[in-house]
Amino acid sequence: MKNNTIKILGISILMTFYSQGQEVKVKRADKSFDDYAYIDAISGYEELVKDGYSDELIYKRLGNANYLNANYQNASQWYGKLFGIEGLTIDPDYYYRYAQTLKSLGSYKDSNQWMEKFISVSNVDGRAAKYVENRDYLDTIKNNSGKYIVEMVSFNSEYSDFAPMFYDQGIIFSSARDTGLTSRKIHEWNGQSFLNIYKATILDEKVVDVSTLSKKVNTKAHESSTTFTADGKTMYFTRNNFSNGFGRDDEGVSRLQIFRSTLIDGKWQETIALPFNAREYSLAHPTLNKDGSKLYFASDMPGTLGQSDIFYVTIDANGGFGIPQNLGADVNTEGRETFPYISEDDILYFSSDGRPGLGGLDVFATNSEKGVGKNQVVNLGAPINTEEDDFSFVVDAENKKGYFASNRSGGKGNDDIYSFIELESPTFVCNVDITGVVRNQENASILTNVDVQILNSAGEELTKTISDEKGEFNVAILCSKEELTAIAVKTDFKEGRINFTANEDTNTFTVNLTPSKMISGIGDDLAKSLDIPVIYFDFDKDDIRADAGRELEKILKYMSDYPELKLDIRSHTDSRGNDAYNLDLSERRAQSTKVYLMAKGIEANRLSAKGYGENLLANDCFNGSACSKLKHELNRRTEFILVP
Structure with missing residues (x-):
């Protein structure tokens, strides 16, 4: 009995000394880590792990000390052990670092899985957002490689x-x-x-x-x-x-x-x-x-x-x-x-x-x-x-x-x-955000479902959108220092325009539209009601130019808002040139305009088209007259007549 007591006492003393020794090791390793002496900290913590320690803090610090020394393979090992402890609530940054270290092993599939977990536990983190925006980042990087x-x-x-x-x-x-x-x-x-x-x-x-x-x-x-x-x-x-x-x-x-x-x-x-x-x-x-x-x-x-x-x-x-x-x-x-x-x-x-x-x-x-x-x-x-x-x-x-x-x-x-x-310099896509609101000029109320186009200085469409339930719109365009134009179109309102220069990351402005109840009686010309200027065609051509297409958007909008209406498209020329040639050219242009509107969704049974050449002049500029160029141009017109 006495011998057993001595043995037990001896064991107690050894355990006390062992415990005190381990505590000293922990304090020494912690001090090394806190003093940024990461090499000593790694050695100290690894010794504790060999002694049987499996502590959350030790795994975190071993992972971090290796991560900050670019020893990603070792860091991956310790982060893996950290996530192997059940029931822990771990800071989201460890999910991200673990995903990063897995990449160093070439384990992109596993890394992506941990990025998805990182996204699920991080509230607002730009790294998560950038990953979500480009989950196919490896394909993107591959396309950038080899340069x-x-x-x-x-x-x-x-x-x-x-x-x-x-x-x-x-x-x-x-x-x-x-x-x-x-x-x-x-x-x-x-x-x-x-x-x-x-x-x-x-x-x-x-x-x-x-x-x-x-x-x-x-x-x-x-x-x-x-x-x-x-x-x-x-x-x-x-x-x-x-x-x-x-x-x-x-x-x-x-x-x-x-x-x-x-x-x-x-x-x-x-x-x-x-x-x-x-x-x-x-x-x-x-x-x-x-x-x-x-x-x-x-x-x-x-x-x-x-x-x-x-x-x-x-x-x-x-x-x-x-x-x-x-x-x-x-x-x-x-x-x-x-x-x-x-x-x-x-x-x-x-x-x-x-x-x-x-x-x-x-x-x-x-x-x-x-x-x-x-x-x-x-x-x-x-x-x-x-x-x-x-x-x-x-x-x-x-x-x-x-x-x-x-x-x-x-x-x-x-x-x-x-x-x-x-071999090849980097290339960049630069975007400018265009945001705005469309309002009624008379009472400043918001206008919803308004078609908005953004044009460059050459009148070419860069993009288009529609104002939402708050009257707001937002589009992104490629960077440009030239003057741009925003055009807003809505039935029963005059077209609104505003010129601007995209000289900031985000450009915000208001487009005001003036009410103008459309005249929609049988026989009325929508070109006049909608304030559409001449629909221009290139010389001896009948295809719809880009600038003409933008004007025809007004017709499309009106026809969409009033699905019961029907149109007769009438194309005219001036008196200059051969009469038969002018008649044929106007017919081709009228039909081309009809086909364009049909391609945009207007049913064929709502449209008719005919070319009149110089047979229905708007003034007295007949063959051989001494009219000015400007007066002749008044006859070069397309009419959009409402018919039963």
Whole structure:
């Protein structure tokens, strides 16, 4: 009995020590995760799992730590275990991340199934909306693919190399490679050395030298992602909040910031932090537009829609800065938008995991200067994009060559730089929203079921619609800076017109119609009642022109509203030309008009047609008369006579 008591006591002591030891491991792993030391956190949590832990928080953090280090296959494993725990209510973002990690395995069918689950549990999320709009995204990406020839560059290291940028006779890039000159400082986020900026000198398309940039730029902190003014004398780049030591926020994190340096007598000068940096959030990956008037960058500053967004800030002639502006939901999502680049032809390239893609970060493109309309965002497709992270894309718009980085399989290091030749530039569909309301001019009441046409400056129909129960209409047209016309037509009202220029994303206006009770007695000419000008035909032609078709829409509308009415179409010419020829031509035109109306839905038994040539002139401009051209034109008419 005594021996049993001793054994039991011994077991209790061992269990207590074991429990205390596990608690220490948990606290240590949690601290590593909270300190963004993800490599240590992964090791700590994996050890706990081996010891038998199957905790929701551990699976979440193992998934996230791997996801944020682009270890998508491992992340997929831990997210899968998380969703294997029954009875949990899990934040929708985990559904999205799990779907993303499945893509990295090439499991697009499974990924799409989890996207459908993500849609079902997310209330309002732009990523869900973009997926719903394009469930056939793989077909779209396939159509965009094959437009680049890609090759890995020779100067990659076994570590992380990325963020290439054109400069002088070569490129500037970021690397975690070990130069051997100093002891390597390891970054706890990913277990690699801190980044520095390097230059690869390229002559005759061959790399002749790779060297670090000035110590005025490179420090003990991270430096990466450069951009240069057109003259090459000013550089913007990314660095930790660092000046004789790391500056940290209240959580002890040294955020990323953007710095500027100038080149004087061939030497980079002391760096200056930009005035809108802050220790509470990060700014990174700057890029300048062609004239240097705007600086684009990625940030998680207040106002960010997701984990990081693309922003821009204006730069005045004296080098001063405006207030950073978010590019908005046309570009940014609830995910990660990062590594912007503006090409010389004003295309914005960026990487995102918030849009339908092949997996991880994909490279997308859109028009950078919105100008008019909402611009389409295009996935560049393979071989630029893969199941892994593809990012930091730059291209010379003139010679169609460029670089980007990827952690795809088959590389030399963690991230590698690739060169490419562009075979075809991205193309975009740009749309403008046209919205409006139709009202009665006399009392401002709304008018429903009104036919609305949008015409271009040449009078060609771009689109048409009908006002709804609120008198409102909405259409989308391709972007255009020309003057457009909206025409509203309703029975018992005079036609309403308004000219406008589509110079905003959304153009809203009111079209007013004046009441005008139609004369609909037998023998009346609807052309006069409906204020239809001459129905023009091309010389010696009898087919209905586009402008004539728009006028005939008024006849169609009236005939539809009054289905009991019948029409006799009467075509006339002036007296110029051969009498028999004019008679034949007018007959052909009358019949052509009848066929057009029948094709639009008017029954044949409601229509008759006859050509009269010059037999029923509207004035005394007979053969050989000295009438003016204008008086002759009065005889070139089509009548739409109401008949029993």
